[in-house]
Amino acid sequence: MKFRLLLALLVLPLGAQTTPFGTKVSAPAAAPATTPAPASAPATGGVSDEFVDNSVQVSPFRPTLLPEAKSTRTFQLSKLNRLGSTETTKELRRLYSAFATQSIVDGSPAGSSKAVGYLTTVTYSVLQDLGDNRYLAKAAWPAAGPNEALAAGVDTMALLLLEKPAKAGDTGNLTGMHVGTVAVLFTPDFAPLKGRRLTLRREAFVECATLEDSPAGLQRFVEAIVAGAELSVTTNETIPCKKCGGLGFTREAQKGQLLDKRVPCADCASTGKLIISVETKFVP
Numbered sequence: 001m002k003f004r005l006l007l008a009l010l011v012l013p014l015g016a017q018t019t020p021f022g023t024k025v026s027a028p029a030a031a032p033a034t035t036p037a038p039a040s041a042p043a044t045g046g047v048s049d050e051f052v053d054n055s056v057q058v059s060p061f062r063p064t065l066l067p068e069a070k071s072t073r074t075f076q077l078s079k080l081n082r083l084g085s086t087e088t089t090k091e092l093r094r095l096y097s098a099f100a101t102q103s104i105v106d107g108s109p110a111g112s113s114k115a116v117g118y119l120t121t122v123t124y125s126v127l128q129d130l131g132d133n134r135y136l137a138k139a140a141w142p143a144a145g146p147n148e149a150l151a152a153g154v155d156t157m158a159l160l161l162l163e164k165p166a167k168a169g170d171t172g173n174l175t176g177m178h179v180g181t182v183a184v185l186f187t188p189d190f191a192p193l194k195g196r197r198l199t200l201r202r203e204a205f206v207e208c209a210t211l212e213d214s215p216a217g218l219q220r221f222v223e224a225i226v227a228g229a230e231l232s233v234t235t236n237e238t239i240p241c242k243k244c245g246g247l248g249f250t251r252e253a254q255k256g257q258l259l260d261k262r263v264p265c266a267d268c269a270s271t272g273k274l275i276i277s278v279e280t281k282f283v284p
C-alpha cells in the first residue's frame, strides 16, 4: 500500500506535488497560503527578506515506455513435460526467472505486480532530501531493457524514491524501477547550485524488491496460476526467419542455368534467425 501511494506521488499526472520543506531553514516554510496576501502587505514578522522558497514540485516529463510484445503464446501448465509439448520444466524455470525480474513485490492481493518500468541496480549518494521520501542523488546504473532501452547512468543526478528515510551524504545501492523522466522544481542546498531556484529534468527510480527467483517462488507462481491468476512474461525469443525459412537466403531462378541464384535474406541479415519480443501467457 505504501509503495503504491509513493508511486502515485511521484508519477501523478499533471498535479504537481507541492510540499513544504522547511525543516532545515529558520525562515518561514513555503506553506501554501489559503488566502493570498496583498503584495504590499507589511510583513508581520518583519522577516520577508529572509523568505526562501523551499517548496518542491515533481511532475512527469517523459514516461517510461515498455516495448509491446510482437507475438504472444500460451504456456499451459497441464501439458507440462508431456511428450512432444514445448511446456517443459526447464522452460518453465527459465520463464519464471524472467518473470521474477519483471515483477515487483507490493501490497496487492497476489503479493506482486508487473513492473511498469525497467529494473536496474542504482548506486547512489544522496545530495538533498526533497521531502516525501524523494531524494536528489548522484547515481549510477547499468543499462536495462532490450537494446538498452534505459541507457546506463554514470555519475549523474537522478531522483530516487527511497523506502527508508535518508539524509544528504548517505550512500548505498538499491533495486530501482525506472519510472521515466521527471521535472523537479526545487531550491538546491548544495554547492555550486545552492540557493538557486531551478528545474532539473532527471531520470526517476522507485526503490523496490523483485520476486524471489527460487524453487519456493516458482511453486507460489504455479499455485497462483492454478488458482486463476492471469500472469504473463515478456521475453526476447529467437525464431526462424519466415521470409527465408531459416536458411539465411532466398533462391532466384537463373535463366538457362541449372542452379538457382542465392540471394542473401535482408530480413534476418542472412542469419536465418530473428529475435522478437514474445509475451507468454500462463494458463492452468
Ligand SMILES: [Zn+2]
Residues within 6 Å of the ligand: 241, 242, 243, 244, 245, 246, 247, 248, 249, 265, 266, 267, 268, 269, 270, 271, 272, 273
Ligand atoms: Zn531470413
